[in-house]
Structures are given as structure tokens and as C-alpha cells.
Amino acid sequence: MNTISTENFSPYCSPAILPQEPFNIYKKENPGSTVTFFNDSERDFYKMILIRNGEGILSVSHKEIPIQGNVLLFISPKVECVWRPLLETQIVYYCSFNREFMDLSLKNHRLAPSPFLEIGNNQVLDVTEEQIFYLQAVFEHMHREVQSDYVKKYDVLRNYIEIILHETLKINPQPPTLKLSNSAERICASFHNLLEQQYKIDIPDHIITLRCPQDYADRLMIHVNHLNKTLKKALGKNTTALIADRTAIEAKSLLLSTHWDISQIAYCLGFEHLSNFNRFFKKYYHMPPCELRSRSFHHAK
Template identity: 45%
Template sequence: MQEEIDSSYIHKYDALRNLVFEILHYTLKMQPSINTEKQQTNASYRTAILFLELLERQFPIEDVRQRLSFRSPSDFAHQLSIHVNHLNRAVKETTEKTTSEIIAERVLQEAKILLKHTEWNVSEIAFALGFTEVTHFNNFFKKHTNINPMTFRKGE
């Protein structure tokens, strides 16, 4: 991995991300599998899983022109063809977090990745993450981390 980071390969961060995923999957294979027949699932659990899968399919953001398709609980509910109240109830019951909290956590995680591992400016990152105004992104980031995006990027 160090050899890759020291290289001049333009897509080295993508290659590094793939290496990390390979390590993660290798370690997950080492764990004993859980017998899925013994797990009880209900409609709320299945709805929450569909929501989480739909959320994760939007990531990683690899191009400045890419933009999140779904940002709000109602966007996800519409895509899943269910009422937003049903989605919110199912997610809260299953994860003990609100739908909005989960979306915000994942958007924040991706924002941190983009700030640390790309040369994109803050407005490009904000646009890719579905914010219509850079100010909204700055406020969102500061609310969740207590620092602004540029301070985070500099590592202060």
C-alpha cells in the first residue's frame, strides 16, 4: 500500500480503496458465518435493509459531476414505493436511529473522505453531496464536526 501511495498513478486512491476493501472482505470471511435461518426478520427489518442498501449504492462518489440522487427520507421512501412515515418507523425500530441521522452520518463520512483524499474544492464536494449551496454544506459539516471543511482538510 505504501508503494501505491508513493506512486504517481493518477487513480492510486481508487486502487488503495480497493485494497482496503479486499482486506476487509478477507477478514470477514475468517469470521464464522451466522445461520440466517435462525434470524427472525420482519417487515421493518426488510424495509430498513432496503433503505440502507439504497443509501450505500450512491457511494463512493468518484467524479465531481456525480451527484447524490437521494438525500432526504422522502426521496428514499418514494424510491422504495412506501410512505415516508412507514420508512421512518421501520428504520427507527431496526437501527434505533432516525432515517435523517443515518443519511447525515453517511453523507458526513463521504464528505470527510472527499476532503482528505481528493483535490476537489469545497463547492465541488458540496455539489456532489447534493447541497445546493456551499454555505449549507459548511453549516452541515460544522454542525456535525465542530470544525469547518477547510480546517478538517488541513488536519488542524
């Protein structure tokens, strides 16, 4: 069989065409060929795959799983997934979204508790005919929404993902993988409140004051090791990683939404040297900040 990649699913949603999109969804009827749900531009993306009337072999991390009927898959970042259909009469939807898209949802603690989006927790769920009808409708709504010009379409798409996660829990009810104590919940909520307060940057003279885990621990009046342990257990990342993730999101936002000098943005975010900011940004987005701004400008034209 020939192999087709996700770029062949939809001319609108090709990652090669829209490398900066945090969310994409693809649809293919009767693919007829092997489909590899993985490419370099989406290496760090979460993946949700819906297959209707499928019959074939699914390979996840080199483990082969025979599939017959309707299935819903959740695949972690950096995990390769290959679908080898044996029949052509099927419909495949492939939804992908990056860590930044997820982190924006974590602010409201809405998507974080789902066991289906934990790193390394790849899931293959059987879906009934009644369930596939509803889930396919949601995927179709996402497919239309991502092509719209609505300014808040990503908020809508996050809501659709939340609906899918709730439906998934109905298909396969699971106890929460993590039960937080009231103390842990308070620490997580207080940390996120402090974090968000730091990044309300609307003027170039605004400089974040809490820059390292110890700064946050001091404000919360707890030991930094306790803060790290609590956040790691609840969110899968330690304090340093969460601060860095939020800094990266804010850096990209300021680059795309303001005309400030890059050195001003770096200073606001607590970088004393522009070279340090450039290295940090390139680590997250695989390009220097000036290139991101240049691409955005040319794309807008």
C-alpha cells in the same frame, strides 16, 4: 489521590495528539490513581473498558458501583465513567471508538444487533479468570494493531471488536432486544443498499439524487412514516439522521482523499449553497471542512 486522564495511558494514543483518529486504545498497569474515562475530544465515543484484578469504586453517571476482580464495561457516548482503584496491582485497558467507526460497521449489519452497543445501555460484566485471559489477549492485539502502518488496520480492529461482542454474549447471554419481522429486515436492507448506491462518488460530476426521506420512501414504495418507524426501531435513528450520518462520512472521505474544491464536494452531496455545507460539516466534526483538510495536510507532512 491524584487524578490521571486517558492521555496518560499511552503516548501514542492521546486524543489531544490524534484528534482525527476514529479508534484508540489505551493501557495502564498499576494506575494507582483515579482514572476519568472521559474528555471533550471523545465525548461522542463508545467505550469498552477491561479491568484485570481490579478492586475499587466505579462511578458511572454519578452512580457508584463497588468492583472486585475482573470486569468488562461498555459505556455509551456522552457518559462519564470514573475508576477509583483501591489496589495498585491491576491492569486497565480503555478502548474508544466514535460513531463514524461504528457506522462503517453497520453497513454489513454485523455490530448493529449487539445490545451492548445500544445508546444508554451501560453494562458492567463480571469476567472469569479463563475469560479474562482471552479478552486481555484480544485487547493486547488491538493495542499493537492501532500502532501499525497496515492500511486496513481499522478493518482488523472492527473484527476484534466483533470478537469481544461475541465473547460478551457468552459471558452474559441476552435475547435480542429487538426482533425484526422479515418485512422490517427487507426494508432496512433495501434502504441501506439505496443509501450506499448514492454515495459511490468517484467523479466531481456525480450528484446524489436521493436526498430526503421521502425520496427513499418513494423508491421503496412505502409510506415515509413507515420507513421512519422501521429504521428508528431497528437502528435507533430515523431516516433523516441516517442520511445525514452517511453524508457526513462521505464528506470527510472526499475531503481527505481528493483534491476537489470544497464547493464541488458540497455540490456532489446535494448542498446548493457552500454555507449550508459548512454548517452541516461543522455540526458533525466541530470544525469547518477547510480546517479538516488543512490539519490532514500538516499531519501528513
